[in-house]
Amino acid sequence: MNFRKSVRKKRRLTMNKRLFVTLIPVGIGVNIVGGLLAQTLKLPIFLDSIGTMLTAVILGPWLGALTGLLSNLLQGLFTDPINIPFGLVNAVIGLVVGFLALKRGFEDYVTPLIAGLILSVLAPIIGTPIAVYLFGGVTGGGVDLIYTVLLKAGNEIFASAFLARVPANLVDKLISAYLIMAIVRKLPVAMKGYAVPGAKRTEKITA
Amino acid sequence: MLYQVPKEQKKLLPSFPSACNAPGIGAGSKILVLSLIIISLFLMHDWRQLFINLFVLTMLSCLCGVLRPMAGRVKHFIFLCLAIVAIHAFFNPHNDHFIYFIGLEGFHYGLKTALRLLGIVIAGNLLLLTTEVTVLVRWFGRINSDLGMILGLSLSIIPVMQRQMATTLEVQSARGLRRDRMRDRFFAFVAVIVPVIVKSIIRAHTMAQLLYLRGYDGRVRQERSSLIRQDWYLMGFGFFYFFMNLYFSIHL
Amino acid sequence: MTIIVNNLSFRYHDSSVKALKGIDLEAQPGELLFIIGGNASGKSTLLLCMAGIIPHLVTGELSGDILVDHIRMGENGIQQERPGMALQDSDTYLFEEVFQEIAYPLVNQGASQEEVSDSVYAASKSLGISRLLHRSMSTLSGGERQKVAIATALVTKSPVLLLDEPVEQLDPDAAHEVLTILQKMAREGKTVIVTGKQGDFARKYAGKIVFLDNGSSVRNISAAGNIFDDNPARHLSAPNLKVARESSCGEQLLEERDAGTLSPVVKFEKVTHLFQDGGGVEEIDFAIKPGEVIAIMGPNGAGKSTLLKHCLGLLRAQKGKTFIFGEDASALPSWKLAQKVGMLFQNPDDQIFNERVDKEVAWNLKVRGMTWEQALSEAKKVLEELGLLDLCEKHPHELIRSQRQLIALASVLVTHPDLIILDEPSKSLDHKHVREIMDRILQQRPSRGAVIIVTHDPALAWLYADRIALIVAGRLAGIGNTEDILLDHVRMEKAKLSRHPFVMDLHESNSDVQGEY
Ligand SMILES: Nc1ncnc2c1ncn2[C@@H]1O[C@H](COP(=O)(O)OP(=O)(O)OP(=O)(O)O)[C@@H](O)[C@H]1O
Ligand SMILES: Nc1ncnc2c1ncn2[C@@H]1O[C@H](COP(=O)(O)OP(=O)(O)OP(=O)(O)O)[C@@H](O)[C@H]1O
Ligand SMILES: [Mg+2]
Ligand SMILES: [Mg+2]
Numbered sequence: 020m021n022f023r024k025s026v027r028k029k030r031r032l033t034m035n036k037r038l039f040v041t042l043i044p045v046g047i048g049v050n051i052v053g054g055l056l057a058q059t060l061k062l063p064i065f066l067d068s069i070g071t072m073l074t075a076v077i078l079g080p081w082l083g084a085l086t087g088l089l090s091n092l093l094q095g096l097f098t099d100p101i102n103i104p105f106g107l108v109n110a111v112i113g114l115v116v117g118f119l120a121l122k123r124g125f126e127d128y129v130t131p132l133i134a135g136l137i138l139s140v141l142a143p144i145i146g147t148p149i150a151v152y153l154f155g156g157v158t159g160g161g162v163d164l165i166y167t168v169l170l171k172a173g174n175e176i177f178a179s180a181f182l183a184r185v186p187a188n189l190v191d192k193l194i195s196a197y198l199i200m201a202i203v204r205k206l207p208v209a210m211k212g213y214a215v216p217g218a219k220r221t222e223k224i225t226a
Numbered sequence: 227m228l229y230q231v232p233k234e235q236k237k238l239l240p241s242f243p244s245a246c247n248a249p250g251i252g253a254g255s256k257i258l259v260l261s262l263i264i265i266s267l268f269l270m271h272d273w274r275q276l277f278i279n280l281f282v283l284t285m286l287s288c289l290c291g292v293l294r295p296m297a298g299r300v301k302h303f304i305f306l307c308l309a310i311v312a313i314h315a316f317f318n319p320h321n322d323h324f325i326y327f328i329g330l331e332g333f334h335y336g337l338k339t340a341l342r343l344l345g346i347v348i349a350g351n352l353l354l355l356t357t358e359v360t361v362l363v364r365w366f367g368r369i370n371s372d373l374g375m376i377l378g379l380s381l382s383i384i385p386v387m388q389r390q391m392a393t394t395l396e397v398q399s400a401r402g403l404r405r406d407r408m409r410d411r412f413f414a415f416v417a418v419i420v421p422v423i424v425k426s427i428i429r430a431h432t433m434a435q436l437l438y439l440r441g442y443d444g445r446v447r448q449e450r451s452s453l454i455r456q457d458w459y460l461m462g463f464g465f466f467y468f469f470m471n472l473y474f475s476i477h478l
Numbered sequence: 479m480t481i482i483v484n485n486l487s488f489r490y491h492d493s494s495v496k497a498l499k500g501i502d503l504e505a506q507p508g509e510l511l512f513i514i515g516g517n518a519s520g521k522s523t524l525l526l527c528m529a530g531i532i533p534h535l536v537t538g539e540l541s542g543d544i545l546v547d548h549i550r551m552g553e554n555g556i557q558q559e560r561p562g563m564a565l566q567d568s569d570t571y572l573f574e575e576v577f578q579e580i581a582y583p584l585v586n587q588g589a590s591q592e593e594v595s596d597s598v599y600a601a602s603k604s605l606g607i608s609r610l611l612h613r614s615m616s617t618l619s620g621g622e623r624q625k626v627a628i629a630t631a632l633v634t635k636s637p638v639l640l641l642d643e644p645v646e647q648l649d650p651d652a653a654h655e656v657l658t659i660l661q662k663m664a665r666e667g668k669t670v671i672v673t674g675k676q677g678d679f680a681r682k683y684a685g686k687i688v689f690l691d692n693g694s695s696v697r698n699i700s701a702a703g704n705i706f707d708d709n710p711a712r713h714l715s716a717p718n719l720k721v722a723r724e725s726s727c728g729e730q731l732l733e734e735r736d737a738g739t740l741s742p743v744v745k746f747e748k749v750t751h752l753f754q755d756g757g758g759v760e761e762i763d764f765a766i767k768p769g770e771v772i773a774i775m776g777p778n779g780a781g782k783s784t785l786l787k788h789c790l791g792l793l794r795a796q797k798g799k800t801f802i803f804g805e806d807a808s809a810l811p812s813w814k815l816a817q818k819v820g821m822l823f824q825n826p827d828d829q830i831f832n833e834r835v836d837k838e839v840a841w842n843l844k845v846r847g848m849t850w851e852q853a854l855s856e857a858k859k860v861l862e863e864l865g866l867l868d869l870c871e872k873h874p875h876e877l878i879r880s881q882r883q884l885i886a887l888a889s890v891l892v893t894h895p896d897l898i899i900l901d902e903p904s905k906s907l908d909h910k911h912v913r914e915i916m917d918r919i920l921q922q923r924p925s926r927g928a929v930i931i932v933t934h935d936p937a938l939a940w941l942y943a944d945r946i947a948l949i950v951a952g953r954l955a956g957i958g959n960t961e962d963i964l965l966d967h968v969r970m971e972k973a974k975l976s977r978h979p980f981v982m983d984l985h986e987s988n989s990d991v992q993g994e995y
Contacts, residue, residue, distance in 0.1 A: 037434060037437075037438075037535075038430065038431065038434050039376075040372055040375050040376055040379070040434065040437065041379060041429075041430035041431070041433040041434045041437065042427070042430045043376050043380075044376055044379040044380040044383045044384075044430070045383060045387075045423075045426040045427060045429070045430045047380045047383075047384070048380065048383050048384050048386075048387035048426060049387070049419075049422070049423055049426065051384055051387070051388075052384075052387045052388060052390075052391050052419070052422060053419060055388065055391065056391055056395075056415060056418060056419060057415065059395070060405060060411045060414055060415055061411065062411055062412065062415060066415070069419070073423065077427075089376065089377065089380070092377075093377065093380055093381075093384075095350075096354060096359050096362060097359065099299075099347075099350075100346075100347070100350030100351060100353070100354060101343075101346065101347060101350065103350075152339075153339075153342075153343055153346070154306070154310060154339065154343060155310040155313070155314055155335065155336055155339035155340070156313075157306065157309050157310045157313055158306075159305070159306045159309060163309065163313070166313070167313055167316075167317050170313070170317035170318065170319060171317050173319050174319065175319060176318070176319070198415070198416065198419075201416060202416070202419065202420055202423060204833065205420050205424075205831060205832065205833045206423075206424060206427075206875075207424070207873045207875035207876050208492065208873075208876075209492050209876075210424070210427045210428075210875075378573075379572065381574065382571075382572060382573050382574040382615075385574060385614070385616055386616055389616050390828070393828050394828050394829065396787075396790075396792045396812070397823055397828045397829040398829060399792075399811075399812035399813050399816065400790050400792065400812055400813075400815075400816045400819075400821055401816060401829065401841070401842050401845065401889065402813045402816045402817070402842055402845040402846050402893070403813060403845055404813055404845060416831070417831055417841075420831035421827065421828060421829055421830060421831045424827070424830070424831070424875060425827045425828070428827065428875075429570050432565060432567055432570040433570060433572060434535055435526075435531050435535055435536075435565060436565065436570065436571070436572055437572065438530075438531060438534065438535055438560070439529065439531070439560055439561075439563050439565075439583075440560070440572070440582050440583040440586055440630070441560050441583055441586040441587060442586060
C-alpha cells in the first residue's frame with residue numbers, strides 16, 4: 020500500500036509543474052480537432068469535449084475546468100461569441116471527470132459509466148438556463164423537435180428544455196467518456212499523469 | 227545595421243502574448259464597453275427598447291465599417307430567431323390570449339428573446355470584427371501571463387493539430403483504413419485521434435522545453451498600457467449607453 | 479565559457495538502463511566541438527543536461543557534475559543566461575509565424591523593437607531564410623523548419639550554442655553553410671557544441687570530435703587523423719569508396735526491362751501541383767521501371783515530399799497524371815492504392831496508435847479484413863525478420879525513435895507492397911540502421927516492384943540506387959544512372975549536393991583516376 024503511494028507520488032513529480040502551460044493548449048486543440056473529426060467522419064454525435072476530459076484526467080479537475088472554459092472562449096473568439104457562456108458546461112465536465120479520475124483513475128469500465136451518467140444530468144442542468152435565457156430553449160437542431168413536443172404537452176419551458184437535452188447528452192457523454200478511457204489506455208504510462216488508477220497499474224509499472 | 231527593416235514588418239511584433247502595445251483603441255476599453263452593452267441588454271424587458279438597441283448596434287457596426295461581414299455572421303441567427311418566435315407563439319405553455327392560433331404571451335416572449343439574442347450576437351461580433359484575435363489574447367495576457375501564454379500557444383497549436391489530423395487521416399488511409407460503415411467510422415475516429423493526442427502531448431513536453439530555453443518563466447512582463455483620448459471617448463459612450471438603457475429599463 | 483563535464487551519469491525515471499554512463503568532456507570557447515554517435519547513444523541526453531533541461535524539466539537520476547567557467551551548474555541551467563539551443567525535434571515550435579518564432583527569445587530578454595527586428599533579419603539572412611519570415615511555420619518543408627530552429631538558437635547572442643543534429647534534414651549545401659557559420663562563431667570566441675550521426679561532416683568541420691558509444695565511452699578524437707578506421711565508429715562514416723556497388727536488379731529483369739516489355743511501376747506525366755505561397759512541383763515527367771531502386775534528391779523545399787504524396791493519392795495533381803502500375807492514381811481511393819504502395823513517412827509518430835508493437839504492425843492486415851490471430855502471426859514473422867521480436871509486447875511510445883521508425887517500416891512491409899517509398903530514412907536513423915533496413919527491403923523486394931528513396935545523403939544513393947532523379951525548385955533537373963549523376967559536377971552544384979564530403983571525395987578520387995590514365 021505504502022509502496023503504491025510512493026510510486027504514485029513519483030509519477031506526479033515527473034509531470035513538471037509548468038507543463039500545464041503547454042498541455043492546456045493541447046486539450047483545447049483536442050476539443051476542436053475532435054469535433055472536426057467527428058464531422059469529417061460523419062459521426063452522429065459531437066465528441067467536442069474529449070479534450071476537456073483528457074486534460075482533466077491528466078492534469079486534475081481544476082486545470083481541466085480551465086481547459087473547458089478557455090476552449091469555449093477561443094471558439095467564441097474565432098467563430099460565434101455566443102459559444103462563450105456554454106464554457107461553464109465544459110468547465111463542469113472537466114471538474115466531474117477530473118475528480119473521478121483522481122479518485123478512481125480512468126481506465127476501468129465503471130468510471131466512464133459513472134462520469135457519463137453524472138454528466139448527462141449535470142451538463143443540461145447548467146446548460147439549460149443559459150440556453151433558455153439566450154435562445155428561449157431553441158438551439159436549431161434535432162433536439163428542438165423533442166422540445167416542442169414537450170412544450171405542447173404543457174410542460175414548463177425550463178423543464179421541457181432540460182428533458183429534451185438529456186437523451187442526446189447521455190449518448191454523447193457516455194461515448195465520449197468511453198472513448199477517453201480507450202485513449203487513456205493506449206497512452207504510454209509517462210503521459211497518463213493523474214490517470215494512474217489503483218494497484219493493478221502500479222504492479223504493471225514496476226514489473 | 228545589416229538589413230533595412232521595412233516599416234510594415236515592425237507592426238508584427240505586437241502579436242506576442244504580453245509583449246508590446248498595439249496602436250489604436252485598447253482592447254481593454256472595448257471589452258469594458260462590450261460588457262456594459264451586454265449587461266444593459268440583459269436588463270431590458272420591453273421589446274421596443276430592445277428593438278431600438280438593435281437598431282443602434284447595427285448603426286454602430288455601419289459606422290465601424292463592418293456591416294457586410296456582420297451580415298454574414300448574423301445571417302444564420304435570423305432563421306434561429308424566427309424559430310424561437312414561432313415555437314413560443316405556438317407552443318408556449320403560458321399562452322392565454324390568442325389571435326387565431328398565435329399565442330400573444332408566447333409571441334412576446336419569443337420576440338424579446340430573439341431581439342436580445344440578435345443584440346448580443348451583433349455586440350459580440352462588433353468586438354471581434356474590429357479587434358484582432360491576437361490583440362484580445364494579449365489583453366488576457368495582461369491579466370495573467372500564464373493565461374496569455376496558454377491562449378497564445380493555443381492559437382499556434384490549433385492549426386498544427388488540424389494539420390496533424392489531416393496528416394494522420396492520410397497516413398492511416400495509406401495503411402488501409404476504411405470508413406464506409408458506421409462501425410468503421412468510430413474505429414477510424416480512434417485510429418486518428420490517438421496518434422494526434424499522443425503526438426500533441428509529446429509536443430507539449432517539447433514546447434515546455436522550448437519555453438524554458440527561450441527564457442519564459444511565467445513572470446508577468448508588463449508594459450504599462452497608456453489610454454489614449456479615443457479610449458476615454460469610447461468608455462464615456464459606453465457608460466452613457468448603459469445609464470440611458472438603465473433609465474428606460476426601469477421606467478418602461 | 480568553458481564547459482567541463484565530470485563523470486556525468488543519467489537515468490530517465492521510467493527507464494531501467496542509464497542513458498549516460500560516466501561522461502567526461504571538455505568544451506573550450508573558440509572550438510567547434512562535434513559529438514557523434516549512433517542512435518540511442520545519448521547525444522540528445524547529454525545536450526539536455528548541459529542546457530539544464532535535465533534535471534529542471536525532465537526528471538531522473540543524475541550524478542556527476544557540469545562546470546561552467548569552473549562554477550558548478552545549478553538547478554537552473556547555465557547561470558542566469560540560457561544557452562542558445564536547437565532541439566533535435568525541429569518540427570515543434572511555439573508560434574505560427576516564422577518571424578515571431580525567431581524573435582521570441584529576444585522579446586523575452588526585453589530587447590527593444592528595433593533590436594529585435596535587426597537581429598532577426600541578420601540571423602535569418604545569414605541562414606538564407608529571410609524570404610520565409612512571413613510564412614507560417616506549418617507550411618514550411620522539413621529542412622526550412624530546421625533552419626528556423628537554428629536561427630532561434632543563433633539570434634540570442636548567448637556565449638554557448640548547443641545544436642542537436644542541426645543538419646539532419648538539410649541539403650549538403652545548406653549544411654555546409656550552417657556549419658561554416660558555426661565555425662565562424664566558434665572562432666569569435668563562443669562555445670559551440672554540435673551533435674551528429676554522420677562522421678563525414680564532423681571530420682570536415684569539427685575542431686574536436688567526441689565519440690559517444692552507447693552512453694558510455696567517450697573518446698576524444700582529433701579531427702585530422704582517419705578516425706573512422708577504428709572499429710566502433712566505423713558505421714558512422716560513409717562507406718569506403720572502394721566498396722563495390724552491387725547491382726540490385728536480376729540480370730534477366732534488366733534485359734526484360736531494357737527491351738521495354740514491362741510496364742513502368744510509376745509514371746509521372748507532367749505532374750504539376752503548386753502551392754499558393756510558392757513551392758510545389760511543376761511538370762515532373764519520368765517513369766520508374768520495375769525492379770529498380772531510384773533515389774530522389776534535391777535541395778530543401780524542392781518538392782520531393784510533395785511529389786511522393788501523389789503516388790498514394792494523398793495529393794491530386796493540379797495538372798498531369800500519375801500512373802501506378804498503369805492505373806491513374808487520382809481515380810483510386812488511398813486505401814486501394816495502399817494495397818500496392820507502402821510508404822514510410824518521415825515521422826513514425828504520425829501513425830502509431832496501438833498500445834503494443836505487434837498489434838501496431840498487425841493492424842495494417844487487420845484493416846484489410848484479416849482476423850487478429852492471423853494478422854498477429856504475420857506481424858510476428860516480419861518483426862522476427864527485422865530482428866525486433868523482443869519488442870513485441872512493448873508500448874511503441876516507450877521505444878526510441880529509431881526503433882519506432884523500424885516498427886513503422888515493419889507495418890509497411892507486412893502487407894508486401896510492390897512499391898516501397900522511403901521519405902528521408904536517414905533523418906532519424908544512423909548509417910547502420912539505414913543499411914540494415916535497405917538490405918532487408920532489397921532481400922524481400924518483389925521482382926516487379928520498385929523502391930523510391932528520398933534522401934540528402936549521396937552515400938546512401940551511391941550504395942543502393944540504380945538511378946537518381948534530381949528535383950530542383952519543383953522541376954526535374956536531371957535523371958540518370960547513379961554514377962553519371964553523382965560524378966556530374968554541374969548537376970551536383972545545381973542540386974546543392976556538391977559540398978557533401980562524400981561527393982567531394984568522389985570527385986577528387988575520380989579526377990585522380992582520370993589523371994592516371
Ligand atoms: N524521455 C525519455 N524517457 C526515457 N528514456 C529516454 C528518453 N529519451 C531518451 N531516452 C533513452 O535514453 C537513451 C539515449 O537517448 P538519446 O535520445 O539521448 O540518444 P541520441 O543519441 O540522441 O539518439 P538519436 O540519434 O536517435 O537522436 C536511449 O536509450 C533512450 O531510450
Ligand atoms: N501545405 C502546404 N502549403 C503551402 N506550401 C507548402 C505546403 N507543403 C509544402 N509547401 C511548400 O512547398 C515546397 C516543397 O515542399 P516539400 O515538403 O515537398 O519539400 P522537400 O523537397 O520535401 O524539402 P525537404 O528536403 O526540406 O523535406 C516548400 O517550399 C514548402 O514550403
Ligand atoms: Mg538525439
Ligand atoms: Mg521532405
